[in-house]
Each structure stands twice: as C-alpha cells, then as structure tokens.
Amino acid sequence: MSEQPWTIESIRDALGNPALAQRFLSEINRAPAHQLLGVFAKWERIAKDTLAAVQRGHDIAAAQERGEDPTDVWVDATDRVLAEADRIRSRGAA
Numbered sequence: 001m002s003e004q005p006w007t008i009e010s011i012r013d014a015l016g017n018p019a020l021a022q023r024f025l026s027e028i029n030r031a032p033a034h035q036l037l038g039v040f041a042k043w044e045r046i047a048k049d050t051l052a053a054v055q056r057g058h059d060i061a062a063a064q065e066r067g068e069d070p071t072d073v074w075v076d077a078t079d080r081v082l083a084e085a086d087r088i089r090s091r092g093a094a
Contacts, residue, residue, distance in 0.1 A: 006044045014047035016054070 004010065008028060015021045024043045031039040063070040 006040075006047070008040075011040075011043050011047040014051050015043075016050060 008025075012021045012024060015024060024046075027039050028036070028043065060070045
C-alpha cells in the first residue's frame with residue numbers, strides 16, 4: 001500500500017494468514033471506542049511489517065534467480081531476536 005490510506009479491509013488483506021486476519025477483526029470489533037485508534041495503529045504496523053517481509057522474500061528469490069548470494073549482506077540478528085523473545089516471555093506472553 002503506497003499512496004492509499006489503510007482501511008480495516010486492506011489491513012485484513014495484507015495480513016495474508018486467515019487466522020491472523022480473524023484475530024485482527026476480532027480485536028478491532030471488540031475494542032471500546034477510546035481504544036479503536038490504538039488497535040488500528042497496532043494492526044496497521046503489523047500489516048506494513050508483513051508486506052515488507054513478503055517484499056524482502058521476493059527480492060531474495062529474485063537475487064537468487066540472478067545467481068546472486070543475498071546472504072552475503074545479511075546481518076545475524078539471532079541474539080537480538082532471542083533477547084526480544086525472552087523479554088516478551090518475561091511479561092507473561094505466550
């Protein structure tokens with residue numbers, strides 16, 4: 001989504017995964033009026049991140065088809081991801 005404003009429908013479509021889309025719809029439909037904007041903003045960010053990840057995947061596949069090695073510019077984020085997972089678990093999330 002480049003120029004178009006985000007909508008509930010466009011966020012749902014961008015999520016791609018039916019279970020994730022259902023979770024979004026459930027949260028947006030049950031949010032009290034004073035929390036709607038926050039819930040919408042959260043899911044808009046998730047949708048944007050999802051689309052960006054899909055684009056990166058397409059870019060990697062295209063680079064591989066051209067015979068390039070996309071892994072030569074990758075940054076190892078393992079430690080950062082594991083630390084973030086520990087932080088989330090410590091807050092009681094699944």
